[in-house]
Amino acid sequence: MLKIAILGLGDRGMNYGTLALAGTDAQITAVCDKDPERVRLAAEKFHLTKEQTFLGSETFFLAAEKGLKVVVCHVLRYSLFYQKINQLIKDGSIGRPVLIRHSENIGYWHYIHSYVRGHWHREEETSPMLMAKCCHDMDLLYWWTNSRFASIYSQGDLTFYNCILKLFELDAALEIW
Known part of the structure; x- marks a missing residue:
């Protein structure tokens, strides 16, 4: 057992x-x-x-x-969408990948409810946002390629989520956006 x-x-x-x-x-x-x-x-x-x-x-x-x-556990491996991508790569249907561009876009509603007010609101109690979100993406890339990475590039900014733009100003900022 x-x-x-x-x-x-x-x-x-x-x-x-x-x-x-x-x-x-x-x-x-x-x-x-x-x-x-x-x-x-x-x-x-x-x-x-x-x-x-x-x-x-x-x-x-x-x-x-x-x-x-x-x-x-990397739960994205169990998504039918990502399993299909894996199948297409593994069976050669799309050829041999030489570059994969993968974007992790986080909607403002998810960010607010998860990383401002929700379960992951404090790094001291959970994990940094980069680790929480991107470890899944890294797992997918490793799963699809079955190889070590030669290089990784990441980019982000604090357009909306910074100490200057307080939560009560968020609605106005999103209307502009």
């Missing part, structure tokens, strides 16, 4: 826990959320699943020292 610890009880933690118990020989033995001590204890006993990458963290090294599996 596979024993599972769920780290984080957000939407994904609840969904993954439900799926893990459906028709498998698995048991959820620990559930924790934002408590560093519980995370440390879980890493001593149970295989770990995290949505965002946490390679290099104390939890990762503790689990690795104990010979436990650390599985980083």
Whole structure:
């Protein structure tokens, strides 16, 4: 029987826990959320699943020292859209990719509800926005190419989301935009 610890009880933690118990020989033995001590204890006993990458963290090294599996879930691989792209690349339908231009566009509504007011509003409690968003994109690119990256380029700006443009001014700014 596979024993599972769920780290984080957000939407994904609840969904993954439900799926893990459906028709498998698995048991959820620990559930924790934002408590560093519980995370440390879980890493001593149970295989770990995290949505965002946490390679290099104390939890990762503790689990690795104990010979436990650390599985980083990248949910975009399960999207039919991205699976189709992967299939077209792998079966050669579109030739051999030499350059992939991939954009991560975040709508203002998602930014406000996730990174200003929502679950990821403080880097100290979760992860920086770049890590939270782009680790999925990096996983897709690695999955599609099955190779190490020669170079990566990123660009962004603070046109709307900066200390000068306060939240109460956002509606007016979006009307102009």
